[in-house]
Amino acid sequence: MGRARREQACALLGLFALTGCATFPKGQYTVDDVDLVGVEEMSEEAIEACLVTREHERVVFRLGMGAGSCGDPPFDSSPPKIALWSMPWSEWPVYDPSIFDLDRERILRWYHARGFYDAQVKGVRTYVDGEMVNEPIDCDENKSSCKLEVMVQVDEGEPVLVKEVKVETISGALSTDILRGIEKKLTVERGERFDEHDYEEDKQEIQTYLWNKSYARASVKGKVEIDRERHAARVTYQLEPGPACVFGGLKVEGKCRTKNRKEKR
Numbered sequence: 001m002g003r004a005r006r007e008q009a010c011a012l013l014g015l016f017a018l019t020g021c022a023t024f025p026k027g028q029y030t031v032d033d034v035d036l037v038g039v040e041e042m043s044e045e046a047i048e049a050c051l052v053t054r055e056h057e058r059v060v061f062r063l064g065m066g067a068g069s070c071g072d073p074p075f076d077s078s079p080p081k082i083a084l085w086s087m088p089w090s091e092w093p094v095y096d097p098s099i100f101d102l103d104r105e106r107i108l109r110w111y112h113a114r115g116f117y118d119a120q121v122k123g124v125r126t127y128v129d130g131e132m133v134n135e136p137i138d139c140d141e142n143k144s145s146c147k148l149e150v151m152v153q154v155d156e157g158e159p160v161l162v163k164e165v166k167v168e169t170i171s172g173a174l175s176t177d178i179l180r181g182i183e184k185k186l187t188v189e190r191g192e193r194f195d196e197h198d199y200e201e202d203k204q205e206i207q208t209y210l211w212n213k214s215y216a217r218a219s220v221k222g223k224v225e226i227d228r229e230r231h232a233a234r235v236t237y238q239l240e241p242g243p244a245c246v247f248g249g250l251k252v253e254g255k256c257r258t259k260n261r262k263e264k265r
Contacts, residue, residue, distance in 0.1 A: 025092060025094055026141060027138055027139060027140075027141070028094050028095070028138070028139060028146070029094070029095040029126075029128070029133075029136045029137075029139045029146055029147075029148040030092040030093060030094055030095065030146060030147055030148060031053060031054065031055050031092075031093045031094075031095050031148055031150060032055060032147035032148060032149055033055050033149045033150070034048060034051070034053060034054070034055045034150045034152070035149065035150065035151045035152070036048070036107075036152050036154055037151055037152065037153050037154065038122070038153055038154040038155055038156065039154055039156065040156060041076060041116075041156055041159065042075055042076050042111070042114060042116075042156065043074060043075055043076060046073075046074065046075050046110075047107060047110055049069060049070045049072075050070035050071065050106050050107075050110050051103045051106060051107070052099050052102065052103055052106075053093070053095065053096075053099060053100050053103050053150065054093050055093070055150075071113075071197065073197060075114055075195070075197070076114075095126075095136055095148050095150070097135075097136070097137065100124070100150070104121045104124070104152075107119075107121055107152070107154065108120075108121060111156065113195070113196040113197070114159070114193070114195055114196075115159045115160040115161075115193045115194040115195055115196075115233070116156050116157055116158075116159050116160070117157070117160055117226065117228050117231075118155075118156075118157025118158055118228070118231075119154065119155065119156050119157050120154070120155045120157065121152060121153070121154060121155075122153040122154065122155050123152075123153045124150065124151070124152050124153070125150075125151045125153075126148055126149065126150055126151070127148070127149040127151065128144055128145065128146070128147065128148055128149070129144060129145055129147075133148070136148055158231050159193045159194075159231065160193065160194045160226060160227075160228070160231045160232065160233045161191060161192065161193060161194065161231060161232060161233065162188055162189060162190050162191065162192055162193075162194050162232075162233050162234075162235060163190065163232040163233060163234055164190065164234040164235065165186065165188055165189065165190055165235050165236075165237075166234075166235070166236045166237070167179065167182055167183060167186075167236075167237045167239065168236055168237070168238050168239065169239045169240075169241065170238050170239060170240050171240050171241075171242075172240065172241045172242060172243070173241075174239070174241055178210075178213055181209060181213075182206050182209060182210075182237075182239075185202065185205045185206060185209055186202050186205075186206075186237075187201060187202055187205075188202055188235055194224070194226075194233040194235070199222065199224065199235060202222075202237065203220045203221075203222055203237065204220075206220045206237060206239065207219065207220045210239070210241055213244075214244045214245050214246065215241040215242055215243075215244055215245070216242075216245040217241075217242035217243065217245070218239065218240065218241045218242055219239075219240045219242075220237060220238070220239055220240075221237075221238040221240075222235070222236060222237050222238060223235075223236040223238065224236075
């Protein structure tokens with residue numbers, strides 16, 4: 001082993017010695033893994049970002065960018081990843097059944113926001129050392145590893161698709177060029193899956209566009225009609241541009257002092 005590699009190895013061992021290993025809570029189950037089964041159209045990683053129940057942190061090798069914070073895209077894709085090993089210095093998350101009951105609701109709310117109004121959580125199973133545990137509350141560390149694997153069975157159902165997109169001016173009038181410019185800003189399109197994130201982003205983009213076109217008092221609202229039986233959505237953006245604003249008189253107040261300099265000859 002070369003000198004540089006020896007120094008790197010010693011530094012790494014020293015880091016482990018300083019940080020140590022996180023304590024394992026006694027008498028409680030800890031979450032070693034959360035597995036969402038049945039997630040096909042959407043990103044499992046994006047869903048997990050919105051859950052309070054988290055699996056033990058691992059060193060992960062990804063072939064691309066992973067999911068961001070809860071509610072941030074991408075929602076429908078996850079790059080291939082390989083979980084290498086657990087981080088011994090990170091805290092072990094304790095499993096709390098009451099918190100996970102709320103996480104089940106968070107999964108459904110996340111799917112509704114993505115346009116899957118038929119989504120269901122079919123069931124939850126918990127395993128320890130390969131054996132299913134019905135009520136994982138107290139754990140005897142002398143008989144078990146106390147590392148819990150949580151498996152959630154999800155049925156995504158059929159997504160709601162956008163059937164119609166309209167832009168309405170409630171008060172005032174806008175030119176044809178501005179209306180066309182607004183339509184080009186829209187990311188919600190006919191035939192695509194409805195997503196609340198895109199809808200909210202569109203409203204903000206329209207308002208910013210109108211502000212830049214001198215409509216400083218513009219406000220943008222919206223209306224979404226969901227037909228669950230037909231899995232269809234009709235989206236309407238409602239504009240109140242207000243009057244076009246112009247600059248008034250420009251006046252500069254205050255005294256400016258200048259220093260006289262003699263020209264050198």
